[in-house]
Amino acid sequence: MSNFFRIFVTFCIIAGITIIFFVSQLYSEVRDDTDKIVHYKPPIATQIFDKKNRLVANLFEEEFRFYASFEEIPPRLIEALLAIEDTLFFEHPGVNLDAIVRAMIKNIKNARYAEGGSTITQQLIKNVALTRDKTIERKIKEMLLALQIETILSKEEILERYLNHTYFGHGFYGIKTASIGYFRKDMDELSLKEMAMLVSLPRAPSFYDPTKNYDFSLGRANNVLQRMYELGWIDKDEYDLSMAEKPIVYNDTLTKNVAPYVVDEVQRQLSGISDLKKGGYKIYLNIDLDYQALAEEALYFGYEQILARHKKDETLQDKLNGAFVVLESGTGNILALVGGVDYKKSNFNRATQSKRQIGSSVKPYLYLTAVNSGLGQNYEIPDIARTYEYRVNGERKKWQPKNYTSSLKGFVTLRESLTKSLNLATINLVEEVGFDRMYSGILNYGFSNVPKDLTISLGSFVASPLEMARNFMVFSNYGVVIDPQLMNKIEDINGNVAYFKPDTHELTESKQSYLIVDILQNVINNGSGRRAKVEGLEVAGKTGTTNDNVDAWFCGFSPSIEAIVWYGKDDNTPMGYSETGGVAPAPAFSYFFTKLLELEPGLPRKFKKPEGVGDKVINGERFLYTDRSPLKYKERETSSEILF
Template sequence: MRKFILAFLVVVLIVMLGVTYVLKQFQQTADLSYSKLQSVQSTVVYDKNDRKIDELYKTVPRQNVSSNEIPEYVKMAFVATEDRRFYKHFGIDLQGIGRALFKNIVTMSKAEGASTITQQLARNLYLSSDKTIKRKVDEMFLSLGLERQFTKDQILELYLNQIYFGSGVYGIGAASQIYFNKPVSDLTVGEAALLAGLPKAPSTYSPSNSTEKATARRNVVLKLMHDQNVISDTQYQQALNERVVEPSIPVKKPNSNQAFIDYVIKEAAQQYGVSADDLYKGGYAIYTDLDPNLQESINNSVANHTFRDDAINSKVEVGISAVNPKTGGISAMYGGRSYERNGLNRATSGYQLGSAIKPLAVYGPALETGDYTPTSLLSDERQDFGGGYSPKNAEGEYQKHVTMREALTRSLNVPAVWLLKQIGIDTSAKFMEKAGLPLEDDDKSKLGLALGGTTTTFSPLQLAQGYTTFANKGVMTKPYAIRKIEMRDGEVKKPDIQTERVMSEENADTMTSMLQDVIEKSYGTGVNARSSRDAAGKTGTTNDVKDAWFVGYTDDAVVSIHAGFDNANSTQTTKYLSGGGGQDPATLFSSIMNNW
């Protein structure tokens, strides 16, 4: 009896779980109205003022069309090709599944699928493209929900506005324009058949890739339409004689914020599970903290700057990241003077930091020990720190002792290495990790860390993150690009803002005071960064001037700038710069601040 009761309870539990699962899938479809789905447009990206800065599409934006704008033979071309029993099944075609299964067994391969138009719509609206059993089950139940909620005509309209037609085009409205330069209502039978043949393999059958394959596939569709009495003998013959012409596919021009847009797309995938393909399908709204004025100032400052090291075959490249230190929102991003869509983003690429690392690796942690202040005297005598390591000051001048403030302002090397040895590399590494710049193990035993001579490389974005520690009263704020994203179903997701107390507010203010001297003192290495705004900052230059840095900040923005050649290496000194961080990067910072 006990076994019977236990078995009964297990069955009840399974049934309850099954019912809960089915209701959940039905609820997903119930949450979306026809009018909302009908109005789905390209994904839009907004700036901090909620103003549109870009629409995400590859060639042309989506152009949703209503059912009454689509000729009947166009609709039936898709029905005949993709789902001949569309008007007879309830979302799942059991007969079609059986037929496909039989053919697959006979051919010993997956020769035929059995997804209905409703299932394809469910997949496009709700699911990823993962080929798993769970996704297939989800797809089936969601299809049942769609059939319960919408009419066949509504489902077909939504489907035609959602599917991918190749060449970066989603929806039949955009496809008609891109391939035939006409609205859907003017499509010929042959053109309708060509479009209906694309969903199976858009790249393979696109006329932009092969007019021969596109023609062959179109003819297959025409035969299906003829065999199913969708078109007459005359229409069939006329359509077969239509010539398929290779279309001229426009390429969307890069946005002036393109590096930032590409970063947003990557973050959507990494943080919210929304792939680039999903975004290009449309229906999402992405809100960012991009400051359009700051971004424009950066763009113009770089464009108008004269880089004296530019050569005929190579030019100095620049990567810039700007972060709001209070929120962590990325305010601006510049991927390079020759940045291309989805190309090398120099704002997020890693480089050695040079002396820009000193506040994070040496002076910040030294202040936190409580043993050192800006007036503390540091050794500035040429000396061997062990193992033959004897760094030089850039100007070749030395004093017996120098204050911490002056050592930082002049960016002297010997005092920085000496101080790192006093506080210990472990103390430095822990401070840097808390500030968001973790070191590789190889760098945790070398005093060269004080000068940025590390195996670990850091991007302008990472350096900006580290300096939020000083700009935000001792609290590091991790950068993010997306402040909220509205999903297709209306759900709103926001980032989990990550902060960490790295140093005391008092010590952070002290650091800011010293870094202000870097800019304001006549002997400061960052004197070229002076602007109409009160700012603090630090220069950075690596060996032989392979990399040049300036990272500066105000209360509202940390701006991190790297300059250098893409193809610089240790055997080609001609690909190095003639001036360090106090030259191009500092001058750019000044221009950015003045024009912001």
């Protein structure tokens, strides 16, 4: 044996061992990547729906994806994909050697990397487990892993993973996402041409994005159809019909967020779910998008009216804002939640995050405590001025509260005092009933951080509009407060459902609450809330104004729906002269309910009087009473009585 031959044999043995060692090393490495594909678990977008199952928003992080099982994917779509990407997919073991050889020859002829020859299995591996580096080492890893994966997963499982992981342009990951995103269709509704357009995208998703390059997208889809026809997978009629079609393509936003203040609050309340934006949840709200749109419209209506009254104040437009909350009184369901007049300018949610002084909106609660202590609607209290002296850090101070107008009415009934929102009479009522009783009542109705002094009579403490909506249910729901619920249920990707069940608090008897509801109707018919009237609908409510018109509230309700409206400036400075609760928010309240009646003409229109409420006319004025809150009789009374 010649020396040359021995050297050659030795070289071959060493080379063989090296190759075996190299391949073995690579095989050892790719085993670690197998789990990424076999146990594939991509991030899946969460969807939020309103009470009528209409999409409110999509939530996602880096990748916007909906997952589709293989059974959901139409066979025609699979054929279109294989025609253009991997015709022999169901025949090769994961690697197509013929395609690789053809690609190598083409690359040599072009003196550059022009074609890869990768199967769909290899493409899946490259996208999920490996880098996109064009190196021999990565290519060998890719082939080894493809051969291994094909022994573990079925062809259908590989296709399912490929079609769900692949990027289809425009921010869409997965075939289901692209179908809904580009065409607003489920996959079983797609035409053959639309399917061809979709399967064309993975090769160059940005270039073939039909929202950017429609003609190029059509051209690429026609190539897919031509290939399907050549393979005999479609007939001439299908081919001609599809070639002539020009599908409608939509350029929608990914989130489709139509109620951003609501969506922000959902995320805040569900912040404890770590995979909220990638776990594929379905969140069903109590929000009604029709109510939401009306509330947004009504809030902006009132906003523009305020601006129109103060045209010379150039800074008002930048600082003025508002909030609108709508509840279903009998359930506590939040039907609308608007945290500002323009989310794009400010995403701060004033409906839930802003704590503002409630002003005279506190008065119904004080009068409810008064009637529960045994006073009747016609009980008289003095509307007279008082001066209160007190000390702060040893310094002597005076408090001299006033009515909104300078007039004093002497003795007035509870009904008249609340109807006209008399400050002085209310303060005297608090003292007469007892401050401790009134203070405990305020806390019992749901308010917190309440100062322990007489300023509570005028609503010196703060609450958010949503908190006001919750607490005002003691009137709109006749004594029963149900914690407001934004969400009805949440469903995880496996179909498990969790329902949101609110806590219920019975704070007073329905007949006692109705004594105040009756007065609150009078507030709108004859008092400070006249601008809140709604033609053809009984409504009740209370205005609320703080010092110097810094905050303006209207808290009101119909027989079934409650609405809280607030306006103010974000810097807590005055809005301007006359911007009271009866002027600023009351018209927005009226606007909302007027439009709501057009939307839902069957809405309950009249309040129902509970059992145990009596009705008596005294000196020409009607008063209601219960056994707990009897009327005071006078010698000159004339009465007619009905007891329910």
